[in-house]
Amino acid sequence: MSDLVVVEPGLLTTVQDLGRPGYQRVGIPPSGPLDRTAFVVANRLVGNPDGAAGLELTLRGPRLEVRRECVVAVTGAEMGFAVTGREAPAWTAVRLKPGDVVTFRMATAGCRAYLAVAGGLNVPPALGSRATYLRGRLGGLEGRALQKGDGLPVGASALALDRLEGRTVPLPRCPTYPSEVECRVVLGPQDDRFTPEGIAAFLEGPYMVTPQADRMGYRLKGPTITHARGHDLISDGIPLGGIQVPGEGQPIVLLVDRQTTGGYTKIATVISVDISRIGQTKPGQRVRFRQVTLAEAHAALAEEQRWLDEAVRA
């Protein structure tokens, strides 16, 4: 069942679906794509349910050989998607035939691209999900990133392939990946543990993405954030986007493969629709945080949902 064969794995390519909720209480983070929007659009372009398993490509995508006719869509970071040597459109359902070779180059904008295939990647689920949790060696393909020689089984497409071909997101609607990003945050859960100057410094920024940036979390470097009374906390659960500030006053944004609990104070939390913005940055890029209210964050989520429902055109 090797419908797609991995000729070169790329820098870090993993199988993801929308994640593994329900296990954070036993120490297993949800995993799933860092850019949920791009991931869901890719699935919708090829007629899949939002949570079908696809690939997350990091910085440089893989080289794949096609063994069975299929329809794929590539979204997210601009990564020079090409089919058998010819540039192919991103944010579009593209038909592939046996013998075709899918290639990518280094990302020119953004950090993570997504490849969905009609029918989804049919690897065995672990704890109800196909998402790869690398540190826990769980899910995906044997709990690891793709390797040369791997075969990926593709499930049955919900729709006839010729009905999918050419479905697209009109260009002005495609997300872009600027070099400087703004992430909206809701203050808390422990903003009361910081000085007013500390919170002001955090919101002023900017912060640079350091090389310690992965699916677990992003360490940032910038203005020092001062605590009001110590940086230690009685360990508690860490939400998606939670921003920990250890003693040295530099923030760490915790993401999909995060440690599930921790004892550092969290000044703020990146709102869910902006997780993709930080997840699409590379080391050296700059991030600013902007405070919004919880009501504004919920409105942004509803707006994102509307955008998703209108984005894909047949």
Next chain:
Amino acid sequence: MGIYAEPRFLPAGDLAVSIELADEISREANARVLTLERLLTDSQLPGVVETVPTFRALLVRYDPLVLPWGDLLARIRALLSRLAGAAPPPGRHVELPCAYGGEYGPDLEEVARRLGLVPGEVVRLHAGAEHLVYFIGFTPGLPYMAGMPERLMIPRLERPRTKTPPGSVGIGGTQCSIYPVESPGGFWVLGRTPLALYDPAAADPILLRPGDRVRFRPIDAAEFREIAAAVAAGSYPPRIEVESAETTP
């Protein structure tokens, strides 16, 4: 310090709320957290995605498009009003075989020396105690446990190890913990259990649960190897007894 008269609702982004019930680490605070979690789980409230209990707080992940913030708070407040009369969830009694000392517990001798005990007495105290799992966190399957005898309290390692083998049973401060995977660590390693606290290949990869009561059964190196082989072959059922709700104190 103590249990709050009014629980605190702390927004943790737009998809989660942290409900803080106390500002202390205690059995009472943790029992309230686990009881609130159970009430919430039993209510099967649509829009609640998952819960993460810790020492004194419950993180609730929700879908605000299904369950708006105001409704979520109202529902949790209603559950909190029932908290005092509610029984905590039934715990499980779990026996963990543990080989103390030697290659399995490289710090046993030094811990005994620093505490002014003989190694056998350290083992007797540690294995004689019931360790309550407050919660599981940080990495898959790692238990945060209470119940260390005061006589065994010892500051953490001055220089943390870079590698501790999986199954290592360590103590430090008032804590006892077990490393599910090879990790760096600051605990004094007294012994090692051959059981897998985290096995990603298993249908149920996590051995311990919040609220479990753990006892260590001292074993020798021969039995360690025997159990480890059975665990690897998938033929070692861990000894777990589920407490019935009626006998819960």
